[in-house]
Amino acid sequence: MSLIFTFSASPEFKLLLELTHPERLTNESKFISEIHIPSVDWSKFLDAVEWHRMTPQVYQQLKLLKGDIPEEYFSRLKCMNDHCRMTSLTMISWLARLSLRLGDQNIDFIVLKGAGLSQHLYSKSSYREVRDIDILVDEKNINAAERVLFASGFIRTTPYPGATPRQLRYFNKHKKDREYYHPDDGTIVELHWRLIEVDHPYNPVIHDLLSTEYSITLQGKSIPIPTVSPTNLWLYLSLHGSLAGWYRMRWINDIALLLYYDPPEDWATLFRLAEHHGCKQSVIEAVGLACSLYHLQVPAPIRLSIRHNKGIQKSILSSANQLFYKKSTCGNIITYSRRIFFCSPISSLLKHLIGRIFISTGDFEKFHLPDRFFFGYYLLRPFSFLYRRILSKQSHQKN
Secondary structure, three states: OOOOOOOOOOHHHHHHHHHOOHHHHOOHHHHHHHOOOOOOOHHHHHHHHHHOOOHHHHHHHHHHHHHHOOHHHHHHHHHHHHHHHHHHHHHHHHHHHHHHHHHHOOOOEEEEOHHHHHHHHHOOOOOOOOOOEEEEEOHHHHHHHHHHHHHOOOEEEEOOOOOOHHHHHHHHHHOOEEEEEOOOOOOEEEEEOOOOOOOOOOOOOHHHHEOOOEEEEEOOEEEEEOEEOHHHHHHHHHHHHHHHOOOOHHHHHHHHHHHHHOOOOOHHHHHHHHHHOOOHHHHHHHHHHHHHHHOOOOOHHHHHHHHOOHHHHHHHHHHHHHHHHOOOOOOOHHHHHHHHHHHOOHHHHHHHHHHOOOOOOOHHHHOOOOHHHOOHHHHHHHHHHHHHHHHHHHHHHHO
16 A cells, blocks of 8 residues: 655665654564664764664664764663663563562452563563553552662652642642652652543543563563553554654664554554544554554555544644654643643543643642641742743843
8 A cells, every 4th residue: 555644854864764664664674774873973973873772773773884984872772772771671670579569469450561672572571662660550559669768778759758648648649650769770660640640531541551461681580561452552553652652763663563463453443442432543643653654554544534534634644754853752732722622522621721720739749838838839930830930031031
């Protein structure tokens, strides 16, 4: 089938797409012999690789073509890859230990993305670049899981360590995860109790997400790591990337690899489930982006859905152009609200906008009010909101 869209990208971005194409995993020798190294700005290229968090995939391909790359930039790429590999190995080690410790406390959990997704997509738990360990637990087990992390030497960074019980209850109600940091090796853990921060129809309980466990080996022991089921993986990755505005190429690469090696057995079944959970537009957008950027065959149901939906067409074009020309997140209020409107029912957007009127959890650390004066955060909200807007505007002007 012909492509849905064609894009005019820079030589650097075209090379990134070529090096991370799904076909390379099954036909590497042919792929490498046919690869074309264009005239690129290697500094810009490596900046893009780092931003889009695709260092391991790029390094594995370019190390076979080392002679075609200036030594200075290949050395930089190798250092980036060595750092990614050491970080990944450290996180896998921590994941194995935390898995055993959570199990000892009878705390059910699922690993989101990270080593589990890398194992699923590449059959290697350390091939996909990771920033942190994402663990999902039932909301009732947040504090118990946190105690496991504390006993393992982790420090909570979000919400701030001095948060009061009332502040923690408010945070749990309006956010999706807490973040922890290990001072010895810098490992970051995000402890989730829901998948999506926005009030969205797709926030299933943990037991509805579970997949067959896979095992990793650590010091001669095989340790089961629970992961997300294949169908839920399609919904979660699509919605996660769509809400964020697809500002990292790695998320689209994940979708391309799923489409290439583990497509849904029945698109109609996936569509029905996605529609039930309010994710259908996100799934269509995800596959449309992956097929257009990587020149993959477009499944007929996806093509038909895009052809009859101007909103999805516009969203695909906008996301692709942001990937090509900007290195930015979806942090702007208006931009993020548009993404919520695209990905969620109108009720979710309204709740998100109304929520902006209420307390910002970031104020807990700035203004230390005792729980008996918790209402004071509502009074502070207009002033803290304006203060952040002024700082943001000043930052943009400097850049």
